[in-house]
Amino acid sequence: MFGLFSNKNNNVCPLDEEMRLWMENAFLWLATQFGQDTILSKKVLMPTPEYFPIRYDGSQTSLIKTAEIIATQMDVNLDDVNLQTYDESIKAFDAGMGHQLFTEVDKNSKEKLAAGLYFDKNKNGKYDIFIEQQNLSQPEKLVATLAHEFAHIKILGEKRLDFNDEFLTDLTPVVFGIGIFNANASFRFFQGSDGWGHNSVGYLKQKEWGYALALYAYYREEKSPEWIKHLAKNILSDYKKSEGYIYAKQDKVFIEEYKGGC
Template sequence: MLGWLFSPSCPCDSAAKAWIEERLEWLAGEFDDSAFSGRPVVLPTPEFFPDAYDGSKKTVRRLLDRVCEYMDVVPDLITLKFVADAGKIWLENEAGHYLPGAAGTYEESERKFIIRIDKSGLDDPMGLVGTIAHELAHVRLLGESRIMREVFDNEVLTDLAVVHFGLGIFLANTPRNWDSQYTKWPDTDLLKPEYLTPPMFGWALAHLAWFRGEEQPEWARHLNGNARANLKQGLRYLLTTRDSWYRPPSLRRGSR
């Protein structure tokens, strides 16, 4: 309530801020039809997910096909498999902190893309949408040879691509906020996370609202409290300062 008393600020650090702006512009060059250019923002509502869901393999497959539609992936190219107890495999970073296992994985075969889903996440369909969207973003980026798996920002870029296609709400509400294992942002001493952090989602989603001319985006009510706060902070900063390399077309002429 007292936010107006304080100067607006970007929710993430300077290295993450610059990376998000640069990669959002790159994504726009790769995929011109996106939520930033007018596609609907996909919401966790029956309008976008009208199918009944009971956690069965059949309904998970139906959910995947629905997300394929929103990510512009041909469903027949995807083989869906299920794994048990993937979360029991824990990694440890250089600080000695345990890191949780992945909720889904992506693999390329000779003719199809294989997505594996951890059975432990099947009771949360909207969280599952985020997992599926992330793996399908791998299809769009790696499967279509737009990036190499070895690039330093593979996973964070994959999360950002989900925002680009309009499904960022699902990941922002259940972020895989892993600590960095061994990496830093290039030419900095700042740690680079494995996946987008909540503040980074806030900055990316703030750009989405900014591009859509939405000072109070209706879709923000579907974000949880922390995610919504990060969005509001980022959007307030953008509306006040316009401090971003990635700007709406109407603002690209003239000074920054």
């Protein structure tokens, strides 16, 4: 039926079998939790002024305006959130506190810095969310970090699970149409004074983001949708491989049960 995807190489899943099954089952769980209509009807947010008419100058105003857009998209009441910034370099928080979204500063470094922190409701009944202040001048990273921390509200704060699952939290923005940002933020090359390295934010890997977004498009019955042009080249490559596999294996996708652990 889909001659475009008839190449035999498309029969090879870019993910290992356990991860594929986990992701498909996790996606269906999220669809059950937040509703099929959420996935089908919400617009896909893209990194353009149309969706984010904000001047990213590192100001608190840029943070609040971005948070308002993400909160609306994810059905989060921003009045229930105490949103603050912090400087990760001064180590203001202990590693055991809250739930942290990590960023790796270089592929050759074991050091991980916190891009965002989520805490449950404080004594005033608000969720404490802290965003590392350097993110305020990096729009894509800021959106991804806010989406991840707001996903903690949707999963933990709304009592959908009683334990923290960072991989599921990473996946949650996809069903709300924000996956472009989290995927792109997961792997970005940069050139430093001593060569090339990469920044990465979050827990899912590059290939996993490609598959997650391909699942999202497939669920919405969108083949090669216009919004994929905003994906970073490496993510787009994995998206296309994943899309090819999904259409070649429609008898398997969203059908098989994941039997692994959490």
